[in-house]
Amino acid sequence: MKLLILAGAVSLLVATLRWIYQRFTRISIRHVRGPPNVSFWLGNLPEYHQNQVGETDFKWMDLYGGIVKYKAPFGEDRLMISDAKALQYIFQTAGYNFPKVPERRELSRIITGRGILYAEADDHKRHRKVMLPGFGGPEAKSFHPIFLRCAEQMSSKWQDIINASPNQASVLNIPPWASRAMLDAIGQAAFDYNFGALDDANNELNKAYSNLLKDTFQVLSRSSAAIFVQNLWAYLPLKVLHFVANHSPAMTMHHARYCERVATDIARDLVKEKADALLEGKGKRDIMSLLVKANASEDPNRQLDEQELYDQMRTIMLAGHETTANTLSWALLELTSHPDMQRRLREEIWEKQRELGGSDIQPADFDSMPYLTAITKEVLRYHPVAPMTQRMAGRDDVLPLAMPIILTTGERVHELPVSKGTKFILSIAGYNRNKDVFGADAQVFNPDRWLGESKASVNVGVYANLLTFSAGIRGCIGFRFAIIELQTFLVELLSKFEFTSTPELSKLRREPCGVMAPTIDGQQDDDAQLPLLVKCIPRID
Numbered sequence: 001m002k003l004l005i006l007a008g009a010v011s012l013l014v015a016t017l018r019w020i021y022q023r024f025t026r027i028s029i030r031h032v033r034g035p036p037n038v039s040f041w042l043g044n045l046p047e048y049h050q051n052q053v054g055e056t057d058f059k060w061m062d063l064y065g066g067i068v069k070y071k072a073p074f075g076e077d078r079l080m081i082s083d084a085k086a087l088q089y090i091f092q093t094a095g096y097n098f099p100k101v102p103e104r105r106e107l108s109r110i111i112t113g114r115g116i117l118y119a120e121a122d123d124h125k126r127h128r129k130v131m132l133p134g135f136g137g138p139e140a141k142s143f144h145p146i147f148l149r150c151a152e153q154m155s156s157k158w159q160d161i162i163n164a165s166p167n168q169a170s171v172l173n174i175p176p177w178a179s180r181a182m183l184d185a186i187g188q189a190a191f192d193y194n195f196g197a198l199d200d201a202n203n204e205l206n207k208a209y210s211n212l213l214k215d216t217f218q219v220l221s222r223s224s225a226a227i228f229v230q231n232l233w234a235y236l237p238l239k240v241l242h243f244v245a246n247h248s249p250a251m252t253m254h255h256a257r258y259c260e261r262v263a264t265d266i267a268r269d270l271v272k273e274k275a276d277a278l279l280e281g282k283g284k285r286d287i288m289s290l291l292v293k294a295n296a297s298e299d300p301n302r303q304l305d306e307q308e309l310y311d312q313m314r315t316i317m318l319a320g321h322e323t324t325a326n327t328l329s330w331a332l333l334e335l336t337s338h339p340d341m342q343r344r345l346r347e348e349i350w351e352k353q354r355e356l357g358g359s360d361i362q363p364a365d366f367d368s369m370p371y372l373t374a375i376t377k378e379v380l381r382y383h384p385v386a387p388m389t390q391r392m393a394g395r396d397d398v399l400p401l402a403m404p405i406i407l408t409t410g411e412r413v414h415e416l417p418v419s420k421g422t423k424f425i426l427s428i429a430g431y432n433r434n435k436d437v438f439g440a441d442a443q444v445f446n447p448d449r450w451l452g453e454s455k456a457s458v459n460v461g462v463y464a465n466l467l468t469f470s471a472g473i474r475g476c477i478g479f480r481f482a483i484i485e486l487q488t489f490l491v492e493l494l495s496k497f498e499f500t501s502t503p504e505l506s507k508l509r510r511e512p513c514g515v516m517a518p519t520i521d522g523q524q525d526d527d528a529q530l531p532l533l534v535k536c537i538p539r540i541d
């Protein structure tokens with residue numbers, strides 16, 4: 001405890017010195033417009049973290065534009081960015097000059113270890129080189145039979161529940177179902193291993209991963225003290241920060257550490273199994289086998305140490321299942337809220353099934369299903385489950401701007417100098433609803449926007465000019481995998497079920513908790529919730 005108090009006092013001192021330095025340093029962002037400061041201790045952060053996802057981003061963008069100055073604790077100036085050119089510069093053009101912020105990076109170390117999400121600069125390059133061969137287009141397509149098997153397994157369980165219900169319709173809470181199905185899918189595709197989460201909800205790995213991000217990150221949206229403490233972390237030397245993160249008695253850390261133990265044990269066994277299989281010439285095509293194989297190369301630029309391999313597995317398990325599971329939930333919500341869109345998508349699926357004479361729809365067929373593609377893009381645009389990421393300037397730099405901003409001095413500028421150490425919220429949710437990029441109706445869920453020509457002048461994201469999968473040198477490595485998985489599930493579910501609304505949907509929240517999960521107002525502390533009325537639908541040939 002004494003150590004924690006000392007750490008707090010040192011942080012406070014460093015924060016004050018830093019503030020004085022920032023205040024009088026030559027490069028200053030204090031003339032950028034933004035919300036008035038609310039508190040010296042917390043700045044504008046409670047408003048940002050305690051509203052629903054995107055609410056504050058959209059409000060600030062409307063009031064101040066694509067670059068907004070907001071306050072962090074101790075009067076520190078930071079920027080929220082949704083301007084296309086500035087984002088492109090930070091994510092792509094400037095290379096590794098905008099690293100992740102240490103306090104957020106430390107949380108990701110606890111959850112996924114020193115895998116690719118944690119690595120920086122040359123280390124990150126090495127991780128990516130080893131990982132990329134497992135994540136190309138052909139590899140993602142080759143996993144389709146696995147995705148289909150998991151989707152069919154889930155839908156057959158739903159059919160059993162519905163058939164056993166008196167009205168032949170059941171209210172199903174979608175997120176935990178989606179989460180278990182996606183955990184099984186990632187297990188089989190990435191590790192050739194069946195976690196069995198769909199068959200047994202009490203499976204240890206499923207328990208370890210369920211609501212992991214919610215338990216770790218939701219605290220920021222529930223407690224201003226947690227915001228303050230997490231921001232103090234920023235001023236601790238890295239070694240002290242490691243110690244604090246490893247030993248913090250905070251409840252939020254318990255789940256992360258439990259998950260680390262369970263997942264690392266499984267990872268250790270799997271890595272050994274893959275390495276033995278490779279030695280016997282029986283290597284498979286799952287991502288982990290490709291990783292272990294790439295790792296056996298003699299080139300040190302392509303090697304990960306043993307712990308990094310385990311951590312990579314934890315990274316893939318986390319990054320690859322909560323994200324797709326929540327995206328599927330948001331997709332089903334939109335299709336439920338827009339019955340016309342649900343009918344139109346189902347018609348397209350049935351039409352394709354008729355055309356194929358009963359054979360399964362393959363990933364190659366998805367490309368010739370314009371409405372499925374449009375729905376996929378619009379769901380990803382409107383509901384980016386990782387709604388923001390944070391970076392800091394690694395050196396004094398100048399951000400180019402797609403749209404000029406007016407400073408508080410009245411000056412209009414087309415680029416913005418920032419000093420080393422300035423921190424940014426890169427607003428994925430904000431960019432995806434940027435009117436300069438997606439048009440005046442950017443705030444409306446409208447899949448039809450994707451059926452016309454694309455007019456983007458600055459291309460930012462890795463898919464459809466969306467920022468949902470981030471962009472540039474750290475863009476999501478699993479985006480092709482995610483899209484094929486989502487489309488496989490949508491085709492399976494829409495062709496067999498009809499989804500209608502329940503009264504709880506009027507109280508639905510976009511909960512900020514690591515990933516954006518649906519919850520019900522007043523029950524935010526419970527697990528993710530999206531109760532939908534589901535009914536089997538007879539095939540009309």
Ligand code: HEM
Binds near residue numbers: 384389474
């Ligand atoms: C809808 C689904 C998904 C979304 C919205 C999503 C989003 C993202 C975002 C925003 C990042 C950047 C994080 C940051 O830099 O702060 C990221 C990185 C990453 N994602 Fe995804 N992701 C999805 C699915 C997947 C899947 C299915 C996998 C693996 C099978 C995956 C693996 C990764 C990995 C390994 C990284 C780290 C890349 C790097 O740092 O170089 N993701 N993802």
